[in-house]
Amino acid sequence: MRRVVPLLALTVYAAVSLYPFVWMVSGAFKDRLEILEGGHLIPRRPTLATLVDTWSRLHFFDYFLNSLQVTGFTVLGVLVVYSLAGYAFAMIDFPGRRFVFWFFVALLFVPSITVLLPLTILENKLGILGTHAGLILPFVNGTAPLAVLMLTNAFRAIPVDLHDAATADGAGEWRIFWRVYLPLARPTLVTIGVLTAVPTWNEYVLTRVSLNDESRYTLPLALERLASGTVPSYNEIMAGSLILVIPVIVLFLALQRYFVNGLSGAVKN
Amino acid sequence: MAVTTDSVAARLVREPRRATRSRQRGRRALVGYAFIAPAVVLFLVMGLYTLVYSFGLSFAKWNGFSPSWDWVGLENYRDLLYADPRLAPEIRGAALNTGLAMVAVSFGTVLIALPLATLLNSITRLRGTLRSIFFLPYVTAGIAVYYAWRYVLEPDGAVNLALRAVGLGSLARPQGFLADPDTALPTLIVIMIWGSVPVAMLLYLAGLQAIDPAVTEAASLDGAGAVRRLRHITWPLLVPITVAIVLLGLRDTMQGFQIFLIMTNGGPAGHTDVLGLKAYQQAFFQSLSPTLGVASALGWLIFLAALLLAVVNARLLRGQR
Numbered sequence: 342m343r344r345v346v347p348l349l350a351l352t353v354y355a356a357v358s359l360y361p362f363v364w365m366v367s368g369a370f371k372d373r374l375e376i377l378e379g380g381h382l383i384p385r386r387p388t389l390a391t392l393v394d395t396w397s398r399l400h401f402f403d404y405f406l407n408s409l410q411v412t413g414f415t416v417l418g419v420l421v422v423y424s425l426a427g428y429a430f431a432m433i434d435f436p437g438r439r440f441v442f443w444f445f446v447a448l449l450f451v452p453s454i455t456v457l458l459p460l461t462i463l464e465n466k467l468g469i470l471g472t473h474a475g476l477i478l479p480f481v482n483g484t485a486p487l488a489v490l491m492l493t494n495a496f497r498a499i500p501v502d503l504h505d506a507a508t509a510d511g512a513g514e515w516r517i518f519w520r521v522y523l524p525l526a527r528p529t530l531v532t533i534g535v536l537t538a539v540p541t542w543n544e545y546v547l548t549r550v551s552l553n554d555e556s557r558y559t560l561p562l563a564l565e566r567l568a569s570g571t572v573p574s575y576n577e578i579m580a581g582s583l584i585l586v587i588p589v590i591v592l593f594l595a596l597q598r599y600f601v602n603g604l605s606g607a608v609k610n
Numbered sequence: 611m612a613v614t615t616d617s618v619a620a621r622l623v624r625e626p627r628r629a630t631r632s633r634q635r636g637r638r639a640l641v642g643y644a645f646i647a648p649a650v651v652l653f654l655v656m657g658l659y660t661l662v663y664s665f666g667l668s669f670a671k672w673n674g675f676s677p678s679w680d681w682v683g684l685e686n687y688r689d690l691l692y693a694d695p696r697l698a699p700e701i702r703g704a705a706l707n708t709g710l711a712m713v714a715v716s717f718g719t720v721l722i723a724l725p726l727a728t729l730l731n732s733i734t735r736l737r738g739t740l741r742s743i744f745f746l747p748y749v750t751a752g753i754a755v756y757y758a759w760r761y762v763l764e765p766d767g768a769v770n771l772a773l774r775a776v777g778l779g780s781l782a783r784p785q786g787f788l789a790d791p792d793t794a795l796p797t798l799i800v801i802m803i804w805g806s807v808p809v810a811m812l813l814y815l816a817g818l819q820a821i822d823p824a825v826t827e828a829a830s831l832d833g834a835g836a837v838r839r840l841r842h843i844t845w846p847l848l849v850p851i852t853v854a855i856v857l858l859g860l861r862d863t864m865q866g867f868q869i870f871l872i873m874t875n876g877g878p879a880g881h882t883d884v885l886g887l888k889a890y891q892q893a894f895f896q897s898l899s900p901t902l903g904v905a906s907a908l909g910w911l912i913f914l915a916a917l918l919l920a921v922v923n924a925r926l927l928r929g930q931r
Contacts, residue, residue, distance in 0.1 A: 347729040348736070354726055355743045357804070361758035362746065364768055368761055382768070426649035434635075435642030441650065448657060450920045452865040454886045455909035458893040458902060459660035459667065462674070482656040485649065514641045543752030546868055550894050561753045565872075568757060575761050582754035593749040597742060600749075604809060 365586070368579030376576040395567075395580040403556070404563040405584065411473050411480075411559055412541045418481040419488050419537045420530055427492025428518045432504060442493065449486035453546070461550055471553050479547060484537050491603070495529035496522055532603030535596050539589050560585045668906035673898050680900070686907035697904070704883040708864060711799055711884065716859030718803040719810045720852055726807065727814030741815070748808035756872045759801055763787040788874050791881045798869060798882055805869075806862065810855045817851045818844070857923045864915060885912055 368376060370387045395401050429435070430442045460479055464470035469478070499522055507517045523530075545561040552562055564581045567573065593600060668686055670679035685693070692698050726744070730737055747755070762768040765786040773782040783790045787797045821844060829839050867886030870876065876883040876891075889912065893905035 344733075347732050351726070351729050351733070351736075351740050354722075355740055358744050358746055361755055361762060362750075364762050365754070365758040368758075422648045422652065426646045429642045429645035433638060433642035433645065435639035438642065441646060445649070445653065448653070450913075450916050451657075451661065452886070452909070452912050452916050454865065454867065454889050455664060455906075455913045456657070456660040457890070458905055458909070459663040460656065463655075463660055463663065478652065479656050482652045485653060485657075489649070514638075514645070518645075539749050540751075543750070543754075545753045546871070546890070564753055564757065575764075578757050579761060582757050585752075585754040586750045589749050590746065593745065594742065597745075600745075601812060604812060 362586070365579045365582050368576050369583045371576045373574055373576060376574060391576045391580045392583070395577050396584065399563075399567065399577065399581070401560070401563060401581060401584050404558050404560045407473070407557060408542060408559040408561075408585075411476050412538050414473070414477045415480040415484075415541045416534050416537050418477060419484045420534060422481060423485065423488035423533075424492050424523060424526065424530065425518070427489055428496050428514075428522060430489065430493040431496035432501075432517075432522070433514060442489070445485050445489040447486075453483065457547065457550065460547070464551070471551055471557070473557060475551055476544075476548060476559075480537075480541050480544065484533075487536065488533050491529055491533055492526065495526045499525050528599065528602075531596065532599040535592065535600050536603050538592065542589055543585075664906040664909055667903055668910050670903045671900040672902045673896075673900040674902055675898065676900075679903075682903065686903045687911070689904060690908055690911065700880065700883065701885070701888060701908070703880055704885050704888045707795060707882060708884045708886075711795070711802065712860045712863040714799045715802045715806060715863045716856045718799065719806045719859050720855055722803065723807045723810035723855070724814055724848070724852075727811045727818055730811070730815055731818040741812075744811055745808045747805045751805050752868070753872055755805075756801075756869055760788065760873055763797065765789075789878055791878050794874055794878060794882050798873060801873075802863060802869060806859055809858070813851050813855060814848065817848055821847055853926050857919065857926070861916065861919055864912065864919070 363382070367382050367384060369392055370389070371384045372386060372388050372391060375384060375386060426445075430438060461470060464475045469475040503521055503525075504517060507521055512520070543561060544559075545565070548559055548562050549565065552558060555566075558566070560581070564578065564585060567581050568578050667679065669683060670681050671686075672679045689697055690701050730740060730744075763786055764770075765784060767786065769787065770782040770784075773779060783793055787793045826839055826843060829843060834842070865886060867884050867890060870882055870884050870887045871890065874882040876887055885908065889905050889908040892901045892908060
């Protein structure tokens with residue numbers, strides 16, 4: 342009894358956690374008629390046609406590639422820009438180091454809604470509004486507080502003897518960074534990569550106010566357009582939703598360890 | 611520092627080379643600046659410029675198209691807080707909803723995540739699998755999941771049908787849970803709690819696993835019952851985690867309006883308006899009216915509230931040390 346009760350309670354909450362996903366799958370496997378017949382969970386005429394249709398005829402494959410591009414470059418940008426900065430904050434002494442470091446961390450408190458409007462005005466002036474670069478650059482910048490904090494800490498945790506030894510061998514900062522410190526910080530890099538990729542993949546608000554050209558849509562935006570059409574059909578919306586969530590779920594399951602460690606670390610900071 | 615520890619002899623040796631040393635230090639500083647340059651440039655353009663711009667704009671009226679701004683001083687802030695007979699009550703309503711959601715989400719999250727983590731910590735079999743399942747709402751947070759919720763909350767959606775099937779038909783909402791003024795905001799709050807339980811649970815779980823089992827064992831050998839062990843050993847360790855979770859919940863709920871935008875867009879009739887959503891609508895959906903200044907001012911009021919929270923946060927954390 343004492344064993345069964347906790348397990349039962351946990352199973353109930355697992356069902357609560359899965360609830361919308363179960364219906365997402367159910368809806369995605371129904372056809373246009375059956376989705377209107379109301380809320381039975383198991384499709385009576387399960388069909389792959391809705392998913393196939395959404396993927397090809399509704400161009401979700403193209404939107405998937407767009408999402409992949411935006412997310413990929415954002416992650417790459419974050420890792421390059423902030424591992425350089427984190428290394429400097431941790432290892433190189435220069436005037437103003439602490440000040441600049443805390444400036445980046447303080448950015449954490451700026452709500453995104455405060456800068457959303459001026460950001461679009463600025464991008465309009467620069468001519469990058471509506472392009473993927475116009476999404477990637479602010480996404481990278483938005484990750485600054487988290488990435489700077491975590492990477493600076495990671496580089497600081499590496500024994501400084503390595504730096505001294507490498508310097509004595511005549512290696513410059515760039516070589517030490519690239520050959521010694523970056524490989525040692527790999528777990529942190531993966532963690533930041535995952536913590537960046539997931540919200541970027543799901544991002545909707547900035548994307549919505551930026552993109553006009555349908556050929557550049559990412560999955561969240563494509564999904565929204567699908568749902569705001571004249572005759573929105575929940576089987577297609579659920580199929581699109583499924584296409585959107587499956588990659589993040591796969592990524593999460595594959596890199597769960599990094600995720601869990603990273604989140605605990607991020608919140609502690 | 612280095613000078614005081616160095617021996618006199620060493621200092622004598624180094625003295626003639628001071629010029630080269632300072633030159634070396636200057637070069638090191640340059641290397642440092644080169645390393646942080648990409649991050650700083652990106653921040654100056656995407657971060658600082660936009661902040662300064664929106665701060666300036668919050669004291670002006672502008673529709674986004676006319677060539678110049680009309681400076682109006684504090685009028686935008688006054689309009690938002692009390693002066694504008696149409697806008698001010700709307701903002702007050704949105705602020706009330708925001709505050710309500712902030713408190714309800716934070717405490718609801720603690721109320722579910724703590725027992726969940728305790729239970730999860732008490733089992734060994736299936737722990738990993740269950741933790742992964744509990745985590746799904748966090749990784750998928752966004753438009754796809756919100757549409758799935760909309761689907762089950764429809765008038766003839768799964769939730770209503772389930773309620774009717776188990777004889778709770780009186781709780782079902784014929785218009786759907788999101789179109790009913792009585793249930794719209796509570797429903798969104800429940801979904802937000804559902805979405806923030808994973809991280810809270812994870813933090814509690816980490817806290818519980820950090821408790822040394824030897825201490826608990828010793829306490830029970832000394833005759834401390836389960837309740838006393840909870841009060842004197844477990845709870846003190848969980849207080850800082852709880853504070854962190856509550857503050858995180860307050861912050862995220864105040865700043866995040868995506869779920870409101872996607873699921874109800876403030877409706878029905880303003881019952882789910884929140885501050886972030888108001889700022890968003892003033893900024894992007896007023897076509898040619900000069901509301902960009904008001905939108906910026908509202909953005910800064912939200913920023914101010916976020917800073918206030920951060921200060922409270924720092925105070926509380928310092929109090930614990």
